[in-house]
Amino acid sequence: MIDYLIAINDNLKDKLINLGFGIEIENNLFLHPVEYVYAVEEGYIEKDNVYEELKSNFSRFFKLYVVFKDLRKKGYVIRFSVDGPFIRVYRKGYRKGEDRTLYLLKIVDSNINVSSLLEDLYVANKMRKELVYAIVGDSIKYITITNRNFN
Numbered sequence: 778m779i780d781y782l783i784a785i786n787d788n789l790k791d792k793l794i795n796l797g798f799g800i801e802i803e804n805n806l807f808l809h810p811v812e813y814v815y816a817v818e819e820g821y822i823e824k825d826n827v828y829e830e831l832k833s834n835f836s837r838f839f840k841l842y843v844v845f846k847d848l849r850k851k852g853y854v855i856r857f858s859v860d861g862p863f864i865r866v867y868r869k870g871y872r873k874g875e876d877r878t879l880y881l882l883k884i885v886d887s888n889i890n891v892s893s894l895l896e897d898l899y900v901a902n903k904m905r906k907e908l909v910y911a912i913v914g915d916s917i918k919y920i921t922i923t924n925r926n927f928n
Contacts, residue, residue: 782800782808782809783807783809783810783813784805784806784807785805785806785808785822789821789822790805792821793806793808793816793822794806796821797854797855797867798812798816798821799812800856809857810838811838811842811857812845812857813828813831814832814835814838815842815845815846815849840884840913841864841884843913843917844864844911844917845864847917848882851869853866853867853868853869854866854867855867855882856878861900862883863881863882863897863900864881864882864883864884865878865880865881866878866879866881866909867879878906879906879907880906880907880909881897881900881901881904881907881908881909882910882911883897883908883909883910883911884910884911884912884913885910885911885912886912887912887914889910894922897910898922898924901922902924907921907922907923908921908922908923909921909922910922
């Protein structure tokens with residue numbers, strides 16, 4: 778899912794970590810391109826050449842950015858999966874090191890493939906998370922999918 782990460786210098790690192798941004802790897806902070814653009818647009822990072830380059834090629838990240846921005850505005854913290862299609866969503870009021878992922882979110886088209894849905898549901902259940910699909914159109918529709926046994 779992640780095409781590349783953007784390294785953040787030490788001056789901004791602690792501030793961005795406390796705000797729930799990025800992935801820490803070997804004591805360095807890296808942001809997903811969507812996080813970087815959002816952080817610039819919210820004033821956490823100053824505009825630079827990286828931002829301009831990302832904005833010029835932003836069409837491929839558009840749906841991801843719209844969902845990311847919507848959830849951040851609602852108070853959720855979002856983490857991108859390094860090796861899969863899911864976005865991890867933490868509860869409002871996230872505390873680094875104390876909280877666990879509530880939801881596994883995946884951006885999908887309105888035509889949902891049943892076999893993909895079952896596979897995603899299996900992964901979410903295995904991780905003990907709720908599966909949420911986000912469908913981006915004129916607005917964003919969030920669909921929570923659960924696997925519950927009824928007796």
